[in-house]
Amino acid sequence: MHSPDIQRLIQLLSKLPGLGPRSGRRAALYLIKNKQTTLEPLSLSLIRVAETIKICTICGNLDSETTCALCRSPERDESLLCIVAEVDDLWAMERSGCYKGHYHVLGGVLSALDGVGPDKLSIPALLARLEKGKVKEVVMALSTTIEGQTTAYYVAEQIKERDISITKLAHGVPMGGELDYLDDGTISAALKARRPVN
Amino acid sequence: MRPGSGVSLERSLDTDVHSCWIAALSLQNFRNYEIFHLEADQRSVVLTGENGAGKTNILEALSLLTPGKGLRRAKNSDFARVGSDSQNWSVSVIMKADEEVQVGTGVQSLENLEDPRRIVKINHAVSPQTALSEWVSVLWQTPQMDGLFDEGMGVQRKFLDRLVSTLFPEHTQHLYRYEHALRERSRLLKEGSSEIKWIEILEATIAQEGLAILSLRDVFLKELNPLCGTGVTNFPKVEISLRGDLESWADHMSSLEAEEKFQRSLLESRHQDTQFGGAKTGTHQTQVKVFHVAENKFAEVCSTGEQKALLLGIMLANCRLHMKHHRRRPLLLLDEVVAHLDASRRASLFEEIEDLGVQAWFTGTDESIFLPLGEKAQFFKIHRAKIVPKIVN
Numbered sequence: 001m002h003s004p005d006i007q008r009l010i011q012l013l014s015k016l017p018g019l020g021p022r023s024g025r026r027a028a029l030y031l032i033k034n035k036q037t038t039l040e041p042l043s044l045s046l047i048r049v050a051e052t053i054k055i056c057t058i059c060g061n062l063d064s065e066t067t068c069a070l071c072r073s074p075e076r077d078e079s080l081l082c083i084v085a086e087v088d089d090l091w092a093m094e095r096s097g098c099y100k101g102h103y104h105v106l107g108g109v110l111s112a113l114d115g116v117g118p119d120k121l122s123i124p125a126l127l128a129r130l131e132k133g134k135v136k137e138v139v140m141a142l143s144t145t146i147e148g149q150t151t152a153y154y155v156a157e158q159i160k161e162r163d164i165s166i167t168k169l170a171h172g173v174p175m176g177g178e179l180d181y182l183d184d185g186t187i188s189a190a191l192k193a194r195r196p197v198n
Numbered sequence: 199m200r201p202g203s204g205v206s207l208e209r210s211l212d213t214d215v216h217s218c219w220i221a222a223l224s225l226q227n228f229r230n231y232e233i234f235h236l237e238a239d240q241r242s243v244v245l246t247g248e249n250g251a252g253k254t255n256i257l258e259a260l261s262l263l264t265p266g267k268g269l270r271r272a273k274n275s276d277f278a279r280v281g282s283d284s285q286n287w288s289v290s291v292i293m294k295a296d297e298e299v300q301v302g303t304g305v306q307s308l309e310n311l312e313d314p315r316r317i318v319k320i321n322h323a324v325s326p327q328t329a330l331s332e333w334v335s336v337l338w339q340t341p342q343m344d345g346l347f348d349e350g351m352g353v354q355r356k357f358l359d360r361l362v363s364t365l366f367p368e369h370t371q372h373l374y375r376y377e378h379a380l381r382e383r384s385r386l387l388k389e390g391s392s393e394i395k396w397i398e399i400l401e402a403t404i405a406q407e408g409l410a411i412l413s414l415r416d417v418f419l420k421e422l423n424p425l426c427g428t429g430v431t432n433f434p435k436v437e438i439s440l441r442g443d444l445e446s447w448a449d450h451m452s453s454l455e456a457e458e459k460f461q462r463s464l465l466e467s468r469h470q471d472t473q474f475g476g477a478k479t480g481t482h483q484t485q486v487k488v489f490h491v492a493e494n495k496f497a498e499v500c501s502t503g504e505q506k507a508l509l510l511g512i513m514l515a516n517c518r519l520h521m522k523h524h525r526r527r528p529l530l531l532l533d534e535v536v537a538h539l540d541a542s543r544r545a546s547l548f549e550e551i552e553d554l555g556v557q558a559w560f561t562g563t564d565e566s567i568f569l570p571l572g573e574k575a576q577f578f579k580i581h582r583a584k585i586v587p588k589i590v591n
Contacts, residue, residue: 110396112385118393146378146403153399183328184368 006032058129060105060122062087070094070103077101079136083126083155085109085148093141101139104129109147110154121151123158130159140168216526218334219557220260222292226304227279229255230583238576240294242551242558246565247580253561256580257338257531259289260559262303262316264336264364265327269531274305274316285314295526299333331367335520335528339513339535347488347497347505354486358438359411361516362418365523369414376407380477383464387472397468404480405461409453411481412444421522425515427491430553431546433511434504435491442484488512506538514550521554530558537562545570 002010006028014024031039055061056068063069070076080101084090090103106121129135138159142148156166172190173182182190217240225234230252245253261269278287288304302319318325320333346357363369383400386393419438427435443463447456460479464471467478476482488497490508497508513530520528530551536544548571551558560568560575568575579586 112382112389112391112396117391118396146375146382150379150382150396150399150403153402154396157395157399185371 059090059103060087060107060125061090061103075100078134080139081129081135081137082139082141083152084141085143085151089141099139101137102135106151106155109142109145109151111147118154123155126155127158130162130164135164137165137167140166142168144171214525215521215555216296217555217557218293218295218526218529220291220529221294221298223256223259224290225256225259225288226290227282227284227287228259228277228289228304229279231255232279232282232583234583234585236578236585238557240557241573242556242560242571242575244565244568244571244575244577245559245561245580246563246568246577248563251580252583253580254340254533255583257533257559257561260291260529260531261336261338262289263291263293263301263330263334263529265330265367265370269338269340269533274314275312278305293334295333301330301333303330328367331364335364335524335526336531337364337513337516337520337528338531338533339509340533341535341538343509344502344506344538346509347500351485354488355482355484358415358418358486361422361512362414364516365418365519366414369411372407372410372414376404376411376481379403379407380480380482383477384471384475387468388475390472398465401461401464404464404477405457408444408460408481409448409457412440412448412456412484413453415440415481415484416448422512422515422519425518425522426511427515428518429511429514429550431549433514433546433550434493434507436497436508436511436515437489437491438512439487439489440484441487442481443479444481445484503540503543506535507543510535510539510547514554517554517556527554527556530556532558532560534561536560536567537564548574 009031010021010024010028012024013019013027014021016024019027031042052064053062054064054066056063056071057066058071059068061068061070065072077100080099081104082090082093082099082101083104083106084093085106085108087105090105093099093103104122104126106123106126108116108121110116110118110121130138138155140152140155142152152168159166170193172186172193173179179187219240220238220243222238223234223236225231228234230250234256236256245256247253258268258270258272267273275285278285285307286305288302288306290300290302290304293299293301300319300321302322303316305314306317307314316327318327318330320329343357346354359369359373363373379400383397383404386397386400391397419440423437426437427433444456444460447459451459463479464477471477488508489495490497490500490504493500493504497505500508517528517530520526536547539547544567552574562568565577565579568577
């Protein structure tokens with residue numbers, strides 16, 4: 001039905017997260033119909049990203065330099081290190097605009113069932129960073145799943161002998177959230193982590 | 199312990215309990231139904247028809263008004279009509295409670311996915327599945343549950359956990375986290391992992407979630423047991439109890455001490471668990487014992503008829519428990535349950551349901567066994583996924 005080139009494009013687009021064969025076909029058709037405004041700039045951008053983007057050798061972030069902009073920045077607080085599972089978690093933290101420390105991307109979370117052990121995570125690189133002695137506080141920003149929490153405790157065990165404070169993101173009532181809509185577990189966590197009203 | 203537990207439901211409280219019933223049900227591309235619509239009043243509903251007509255499918259559709267996989271534990275992709283090009287299906291109801299509520303659920307996807315997501319809409323707004331339990335409780339009994347007391351302990355535990363989860367939705371999360379951590383630990387032990395810290399963290403999680411599971415099961419039974427055998431007829435009084443290492447520790451220690459002991463036992467059984475898999479101790483090993491009080495014997499040695507009566511007795515008590523907690527009447531789905539009861543027990547069941555004031559949905563092949571319900575129920579005959587209303591005088 002389609003030319004082999006279009007069929008190949010549809011196959012590739014269908015593999016993207018959130019897309020399937022039908023939306024892959026729609027995306028392919030949209031790109032072809034909008035050749036100048038979307039298809040050509042997109043193809044150039046893909047080539048450029050493939051050529052230039054590297055994994056930061058310090059934190060695991062993605063950047064066009066081997067040391068990413070966050071690690072190079074003199075304005076970031078070197079005493080704070082936030083541990084995240086994946087780069088998209090780092091991006092989420094950065095979107096908030098309220099964290100000014102450095103990051104360390106583990107590259108996943110511990111999961112025996114998925115065959116991800118400590119050897120698959122960048123824990124040795126993390127320990128090497130901590131050895132330099134500049135970090136005073138490690139912030140665990142890992143998900144509240146079994147894997148995320150197991151990883152948080154595991155990493156905390158590895159660094160607890162050092163003179164470093166270990167903290168984790170608070171769990172509880174989201175901004176703008178109504179109590180009535182929260183599940184019992186979230187309310188219970190929020191109550192345990194309650195703070196004085198200043 | 200939750201406030202008010204252990205207090206039996208007084209009939210005088212019934213006036214505070216709101217009705218909740220289905221006024222209209224629509225199905226699209228669901229099981230053997232292409233398009234289907236049924237309108238009902240507050241009375242119970244009797245669905246009759248030959249085997250394969252689609253009676254149980256209607257009950258299954260109603261069971262999807264609760265979070266989860268419904269009464270057949272099916273995948274979301276299994277509900278679409280066989281032979282249909284589309285994977286999409288929907289169940290929509292108009293429910294009369296304090297107010298009229300429109301609830302819809304189904305799959306609406308442009309793609310044919312292996313396991314599509316079931317969407318829930320309440321009053322036309324997309325809502326999480328867990329929000330369903332704020333509006334409606336649905337309890338069911340099916341022929342598959344008949345052999346419950348002759349099956350292994352795992353089946354009885356699952357039965358109990360489903361009952362607990364319908365009252366305390368957080369129970370599902372504890373079970374999931376417990377089983378997941380248990381599987382992770384088993385994999386590490388099987389692989390001979392030297393990551394002791396990792397195993398220790400998983401064991402701490404197993405112990406913590408295990409105690410939470412035990413506690414919710416215990417609270418549930420302390421509320422359910424006093425309500426068994428309190429109906430208007432002679433359904434037998436049942437006592438459900440839990441047996442296991444963890445349960446006996448929790449009886450003699452504080453929760454914290456029991457949790458620590460459980461964690462220690464996991465550490466001590468690592469060698470054995472490596473050989474045999476799973477874990478020697480835990481809430482996955484708990485024995486659920488159902489005791490027929492009047493006959494002074496356990497359910498597994500009762501006759502088939504007694505077992506059915508015990509099971510119905512548990513369901514009726516659970517119904518009262520839901521009324522007590524949620525202050526609303528649950529829907530009861532009774533699939534082919536009545537046909538297997540003798541005339542006296544059948545009459546008792548009809549009487550109990552009338553007393554509870556719930557809308558029960560019955561199925562059966564033989565209409566005559568429901569005739570004692572008379573005008574207390576509305577009758578629908580189903581033939582090849584079509585419905586023919588029939589009024590019984």
